[in-house]
Amino acid sequence: MQFGRMLLSGLAAICLTIPDPARADIEGAYDHPQIERVAGSRIVYFNRTEFDRLTVPTGPLDGDEFESAEMLEGEILQLSYLFDNPDISTLQIKRNYITALESQGFEILYADSEGALSSGAGRNFYRDSGLFSRGARDCCRLATRASNRDLRYIAAQSADGTVLAGIAAFNERRDPGPAVEIAVVTAADMDTEMDHQPMTAGEMETGLIEEGRVAVQDILFEFDSARILPDSSDALETVAQLMSELRDIGLLVVGHTDNTGSYDYNLSLSMARAQAVVDYLTAEHGIAADRLQAAGAGMMAPISTNRTDQGRALNRRVELVEMAR
Numbered sequence: 001m002q003f004g005r006m007l008l009s010g011l012a013a014i015c016l017t018i019p020d021p022a023r024a025d026i027e028g029a030y031d032h033p034q035i036e037r038v039a040g041s042r043i044v045y046f047n048r049t050e051f052d053r054l055t056v057p058t059g060p061l062d063g064d065e066f067e068s069a070e071m072l073e074g075e076i077l078q079l080s081y082l083f084d085n086p087d088i089s090t091l092q093i094k095r096n097y098i099t100a101l102e103s104q105g106f107e108i109l110y111a112d113s114e115g116a117l118s119s120g121a122g123r124n125f126y127r128d129s130g131l132f133s134r135g136a137r138d139c140c141r142l143a144t145r146a147s148n149r150d151l152r153y154i155a156a157q158s159a160d161g162t163v164l165a166g167i168a169a170f171n172e173r174r175d176p177g178p179a180v181e182i183a184v185v186t187a188a189d190m191d192t193e194m195d196h197q198p199m200t201a202g203e204m205e206t207g208l209i210e211e212g213r214v215a216v217q218d219i220l221f222e223f224d225s226a227r228i229l230p231d232s233s234d235a236l237e238t239v240a241q242l243m244s245e246l247r248d249i250g251l252l253v254v255g256h257t258d259n260t261g262s263y264d265y266n267l268s269l270s271m272a273r274a275q276a277v278v279d280y281l282t283a284e285h286g287i288a289a290d291r292l293q294a295a296g297a298g299m300m301a302p303i304s305t306n307r308t309d310q311g312r313a314l315n316r317r318v319e320l321v322e323m324a325r
Contacts, residue, residue, distance in 0.1 A: 023084060032077050032184050034104050034163055038096045040088060041180060044139045045080035052076050052309040053223075053260045054131075054185035056166040058110040058155045061118035061125040065262065070109065070157065072164040073223050074188035078132075080140040083177035090178050093169040094152035097180075105159040113152045121146035122170075125153065131166045131183040140181055141173040150178070162187040198234055201242040204320065208249070213321040215303065217314065219277060226272035228280055236277070239320065240285035250291045250323040253277050258312035259299040271296025277318055293323060 029046035031037050054076050059067025083093075091113075098108055118125035123142060126132060132140075143149045151170040157163065165184035172179040198218050207214030218235035221228055228236075243251065255270030255277075274294035281287040297319075304311035 029079070031079070032163075032165075032182070032186070034106075034158065035097075035165060035167075035182065035184060036100045036104075037081060038083075038088075038093050038100075038180070040085055041081035041083050043079055044082045045078070047078040049076040049078075049309050051188065052185075052312060053258070054164065054183060055261055056109075056131065056155050056164050056183070056185075057125070057129050057153075060112065060116060061128055064128075066129075068110075070155070070164055071224055071261065072161075072185045072187055074162075074186045076183065076185045079182045079184075081180040081182070082139055082172065082175060083179070086176035086178075088178060090150040090152045090169040090171065093178060093180060094154060097154055097167055097169070101154070101156045101165075106156040106163075106165075107159065109155040109157055111152075111154045114149065117151065117153055121149045122151035122153070123149070126151060126168060126170075129166065132168055132181040139172065139175065140179040143171040143173050199238060201238050201245060204238065204242050205246065208320065208322045213254075213319050215317045215319050217317045219318045221273055221276070224269075226269065226276045228276055236280055237285070239277075240281055240287055243281075243287050243291065250293070252293050252295055252321040252323045254295045254297050254319045254321055256297050256301060256315060256317050256319060257299050258315040259302070259306040260312065263298060267296055267298035269296075270298045274318065 023042055025043040026046060029043040031043075051074065053071055053073045055069050055071045057066040057069050059069070094111070094113070098111060101108065114121045118128075123146070126142060142151065148171055151168065154167040156165050156167070163184065163186050165182060167180065167182050169178060169180045199214070199216060204214050204216070216235055216239065219228070219232045243249070253274045255272070255274035257266040257270050259266070271294065274296055278289075278292045278294045281292060282289050299306075299315070302311075302315045303317070304314040306312050306315060
């Protein structure tokens with residue numbers, strides 16, 4: 001009888017050491033190498049985007065706009081973590097992340113909680129940030145009651161500026177334990193193998209004749225700037241060649257962006273980039289200023305989806321539209 005009890009006790013101990021698959025990270029998921037998870041959490045959602053732009057709020061939501069924000073382009077990881085222990089508070093989680101980030105040399109750009117973030121005990125901040133809208137559908141939804149939400153937020157950037165992250169900790173709606181969602185971008189250059197072959201002057205002319213406009217996606221700019229990159233020189237020379245061959249046409253140079261960032265910001269940036277192209281063509285290739293007109297369309301006329309990095313890359317473009325003279 002004693003042997004039987006010992007055997008059952010031993011079997012119970014063995015069973016306790018067998019991992020519960022439901023409590024392990026989802027397959028293929030991993031942490032960002034510079035942002036350690038808080039102990040006791042597991043990854044329940046993971047998404048990697050090879051290249052895109054991420055905007056991270058660095059101030060509260062004031063009405064419809066964030067007081068401040070930082071943007072960075074590169075590889076983006078989006079992760080959702082769930083804690084099984086209901087006794088862990090979101091304040092504990094927030095302070096653990098801040099300590100771990102500062103030990104890695106990160107600067108805490110902004111950290112606040114609940115009503116200080118926005119109305120609705122931070123709900124509007126969480127929703128309008130756009131950082132966490134792709135979390136796991138069966139997890140990681142804000143607690144319904146504002147008094148039980150306990151939303152905490154951190155924005156942080158690495159000392160060298162190459163890693164930018166937004167982190168939200170909150171009480172989950174259906175699970176007893178709290179949840180954490182992270183969106184983090186690591187700076188990188190876009191893979192140029194994705195780029196299409198440069199257009200010829202003849203192809204540009206065909207587009208103008210048949211469509212009345214043509215997209216030139218080889219005119220590239222510095223991130224968050226209207227400064228034209230040197231790699232754009234061949235495309236700009238082709239535009240100048242087109243205008244030299246077709247001396248009777250005028251061109252409306254239209255800047256386009258993806259939908260990342262605010263409407264006003266993208267409209268201003270697209271206009272500045274279009275004007276930079278006009279200035280380049282007149283200064284570097286002697287095209288008469290009265291044959292060119294700059295315009296900015298911002299995010300208003302996408303040619304592809306803004307839900308993928310490839311689509312957003314296509315939407316960031318300069319278009320030439322034939323203009324009556």
